Every structure is written in structure tokens, then in C-alpha cells.
Amino acid sequence: MSLSCGIVGLPNVGKSTLFNALTAAGAEMGNFPFCTIEPNQAVAEVPDENLARITSHIQTEKVIPAVVKVVDIAGLIAGASKGEGLGNKFLANIRETDAILHVVRCFENAQVVREDPVDPKKDIEIIELELALADLETLQRAIDRVSKKARSGDKDSIFERDLFQRVHDLLEGEQAIRALDWKDSERAALKPLCLMSMKPVLYVANVADDDLDGEGKHAQAVAAHAEATGSNWISICTDIESELRNMDPEEREVFQEDLGVRELGLPRLIRAAYDLLGLQTYYTAGPKEVRAWTIRAGWKAPQAAGVIHTDFQDKFIRAEVYKVDDLDEHGTETAIKAAGRLRTEGRDYVMQSGDVCHFLFGR
Numbered sequence: 001m002s003l004s005c006g007i008v009g010l011p012n013v014g015k016s017t018l019f020n021a022l023t024a025a026g027a028e029m030g031n032f033p034f035c036t037i038e039p040n041q042a043v044a045e046v047p048d049e050n051l052a053r054i055t056s057h058i059q060t061e062k063v064i065p066a067v068v069k070v071v072d073i074a075g076l077i078a079g080a081s082k083g084e085g086l087g088n089k090f091l092a093n094i095r096e097t098d099a100i101l102h103v104v105r106c107f108e109n110a111q112v113v114r115e116d117p118v119d120p121k122k123d124i125e126i127i128e129l130e131l132a133l134a135d136l137e138t139l140q141r142a143i144d145r146v147s148k149k150a151r152s153g154d155k156d157s158i159f160e161r162d163l164f165q166r167v168h169d170l171l172e173g174e175q176a177i178r179a180l181d182w183k184d185s186e187r188a189a190l191k192p193l194c195l196m197s198m199k200p201v202l203y204v205a206n207v208a209d210d211d212l213d214g215e216g217k218h219a220q221a222v223a224a225h226a227e228a229t230g231s232n233w234i235s236i237c238t239d240i241e242s243e244l245r246n247m248d249p250e251e252r253e254v255f256q257e258d259l260g261v262r263e264l265g266l267p268r269l270i271r272a273a274y275d276l277l278g279l280q281t282y283y284t285a286g287p288k289e290v291r292a293w294t295i296r297a298g299w300k301a302p303q304a305a306g307v308i309h310t311d312f313q314d315k316f317i318r319a320e321v322y323k324v325d326d327l328d329e330h331g332t333e334t335a336i337k338a339a340g341r342l343r344t345e346g347r348d349y350v351m352q353s354g355d356v357c358h359f360l361f362g363r
Contacts (some may be wrong), residue, residue: 004069006097019072106218107208179230236265
């Protein structure tokens, strides 16, 4: 399944630097606003130690990790919802993504163009206001569209009109609507509107190299906003990550030791984005390939099988399942079966992260 995260933020906050570090895609960067015009797209591999654990026991021809699609969207500015800075075009790009990585400048650097003092809270508010204003227009058009049928007594239209008006009022009241508890029926009705304010968001505090842990005042302002709006955040120095990306492994290890960095920020960021999208991974393993498959958390076995091939969901009979831990303990699938750890699961089995599966299908 293909799910995407859109990287957004004001101009010159480090979006394209982050994109390049994540994907090695070579997006254009420049020290001026709107260097990025068309959205850059690439995939980022999800760091996964389980693949190495599986292949240490099962010899295979190739290993295929899970990936997340990343979209680098040009910087928004105040007035974007009214078309300022090609804002309408950029907002349309955001609507097409499943989640938002909101990059916020948390470093001081006179060489990187900025007219005003660094102010993460203000920067966040500018972006979120523009998203909300654009969503308010979308909601008003939707309200106008369904109101006529609602007046005739159509129950579905009445439900949609009242829901759209409620969301409109919440947005006008500066409520963080993504953090509210929506019913499944409400989410289904709102989904076609592609409201940007409903998308899950991860705030990315782009920090200086002397604040990698995000303890400085700028990063903590991002942390406070994330907590207040029911979102998550992460600190990362995009300049260092980009530099490390281009080093060979031995040089990178030495550099990390010098900086006192145990884990790069990018693996943490990708895992956080993966979690943000509500995703998890299961595996298939054999002599041809060991592969990580991306599914929604809570999916049942037939849905998981359908990711491999759409026919497999309808033709699903059962799944043979074990854990990566079982492979570490017993060494081979044959030994796992002999130990009674290979489980047979039916159509109602809810997939768990770290499952290794063999699916059986009918004709």
C-alpha cells in the first residue's frame, strides 16, 4: 500500500534538506523562498532490524524493506489560502498526502534568509492558520452543496450539513480538530473533503548542531505546541543528517562518536512517520525474498494478504504465523513448527507487528 507524508513549513526552514537526507533524491535547495516549485517525491525505507534478524536465519536472494512515500512541498507563507506565493497550488499538494511532517526552524543562522527573528510558535501558527482558512472555504462550499437536499428532508444530507457546520465552527474557534474523537461515520463523511486540518501531523524541530536533543528554547516551543494539540514532535538537525547521509559507514561512525550521537535522527523520524500513519509491518520469508509488508494497525489476516495481491483477500483460507523472536530462539521454520510455535490463524485473526506469515489460498 502506498501512503505519503507531505513535508510542509515556511520557506527556508530546511524542508528540502530534510527531504534529501530522507530519500537521497537530490531535490533542489537554495537560500531563497520558493526554490521548490513542483513537489519532489521519493520513497524512504523504514529502518527495520527485524529484516536482518530474519535473514540471519533464512538465506534469500533479496531483501525488500517497507517504505513511506515522502513529498517535499514548497514553502507556504501568510496569505497562501488566498493564493499568495502560489499558495493554492501548494495547498492542493498537501491535500493529496495522508499525513503532514511540519518542519519548524529552531536554529539561529544569519546566512539562511529570514526577515524576522526565529519564532517557532509564530511560524507554526502561520502555517496552521493558512491550512484552517483553506479548510473553512472547503467546508463552506460543502455546506452550500448539501443544504438544498437537506432542506428536502434527505437524512444523509442533513447529517452531512450538520457535521460540516460543526467542523466549520470548531475551526473558526481555533480548535485542533485532528485531536478530537470522531465517529467512524463522521470520518467517512469528512474524508472526501481532504481537510488538511484533519491530517495527522508530526512536528519536526530543525535544530542547530549544538541542540541535537531539542532541549533549547526554540525546540521546546515546538514541543509545547505539539502537546497542546495532541500531536507528536521530534528534534533533528537536517544539516548534520544530510552530511552523514553522504559519508561511508566507517567515517559516519567516527563522526557520530565525536558528536555523541547514538542513533541518527532520520531512522527515528521515519519510524515516527510510520507510526503517525497508523502503520505496522509483517513479513514473508523464503529463498526468493524476505519482505516487509505495510498494513494498517488492526487489519485482519485476509486484508494483510490482500496487500500482496488483491485476489488473496477473497481467496484467503488461513495463515501460518510465527514471530521473529521464535526464529531467533529456534533457528529455522522447521524447528519452530516442531516446537509447536507455528500458529494456524483464520479470517478473524488481527495481525500483530512482527508476524512472519505464510498464507494459504483457494482457487
